[in-house]
Amino acid sequence: MVDIPCRLPRLAVGATIASLMVTAFAHAAADGPGRVGFGRRLVEEVCGECHRVSQPPTAKPPPMQEDLAAPDLVERMRDPGITEMALRSYLQTSHPVMPNIRLSREETDDVVAYLMSLKGGLP
Template identity: 45%
Template sequence: MRALTLAVLLAVAAMPAAAQPEPGDARAGLRLAATWCANCHQVAPGGPGPSTDAAPTFRSIARMTSTTSMSLRAFLQTPHPSMPDYRLTREELDDVVAYLISLKR
């Protein structure tokens, strides 16, 4: 009986954790992006875009196979010469990432 109990416990421990919802508010992320990012990016599908094609649309960023919550967080927290350094708060970062991830659907 002990062996069976141990086997069940080990099997349960090896199972992936239940999916946790991502932090952040996608609607707030859209508002932030419209304020800060729309000068260079088209932030909403079908929405107004910048005057040049220099920066990808948010939808094209979201649909890249390499785009994950983690990759977006790393990118947005690393200074890039072609992007302003907005120094997002944790909540703002969560919101912008939630918005970008929502565009994958």
């Protein structure tokens, strides 16, 4: 009698890995470029001193927001005119009342991904 090894476990593992990879790539393609978590940290660090940048709203606005009337970015994301393209354009343009912040392409992708994610969490 010839002992033939069973290849079923190896095939099942391979199929599972392939399935997970396809799911991950499909999810990444649907979400577009950028990493929401990195974007949130960057927005909180760079923009959070003047703007409300995350939910839920804090009890007190950032210190400079009261003095400068800096827009609430969470609220601004309610505007249907705020699109990915509009955000990218805004981030590449200097503004007189804001510091001149230069972001790399990857940082811009992350910031845009985070801000666009706020649209999904709004009522």
